[in-house]
Amino acid sequence: MDGVLCDITRSLAQGSARVTCLIPPGADPHAMALRGSDRQALSSARLVLINGYNLTPAMGRIRVNAPVVPVAERAVPRNKAPDPHVWHDPALTSAMVQETAAALQPVLGSSAAGALQRRRQAMQAVLKQLGSWSAKQLQTVPADQRVLVSEHRAFSAFASRYGIRELPVIDAFASGGSLRPSSLSAISKAIRQSGTKAIFAEALPPSKTLRRISSVSGVSIAKQPIYADGQAPGKSLIQTATANVCTFVTAQGGRCDQQAAAALQQQWAAIR
């Protein structure tokens, strides 16, 4: 499984199923290649959950006996954006929880049904609060700075949920990772015109390309990364989402309520 499905599935199943995550937090799902051990895990799986919308091209080509469920495609059947990262809107994450629970139900059996539905509801309640908490923090950012300058197109759902402009500079201006001088100057111009106070790297240290963009545009790179492709290493999906919001809000001149974020994580971690 990929994206945030690792946390969703583990939180839903708890001890009642063995959950193997093929893409560890922090890894790049787009460039994932299956290893021998992954193929072995897939061949013995009773259920394979993938994000879908081609987040992991390698998983689109697998041949297994178990059902393969593209959770985000089922949860968000009318995703118009060319962006598979739908979970950056907690309402869509909640729909993914719903679909994951439905896919797990026949695997876990009827004896686990009550606990599964109870966990699903508890998770969806936290996600609902995450949505309103996020909106509240983002409202503290001055309107001119409600723009997210990132590397690849991963925040369409985030942008449309919270009324933020998205400027994914590498995807919008460069192809195949190479950056022509004309692209560099177009990117720098777009960044300066966007009103942003920061450029957001998806991993630290920032890539050479992003550092060049920063130095030519004169806009600095935020001190914290923004996690586009899944959970931050060692963090839950709630911690990852609240960290992303706080990183964005703080860099763009707003305020972030860290205590309320910690309370959401406590609720999430208490689900058993």
Ligand SMILES: [Zn+2]
């Ligand atoms: Zn991505």
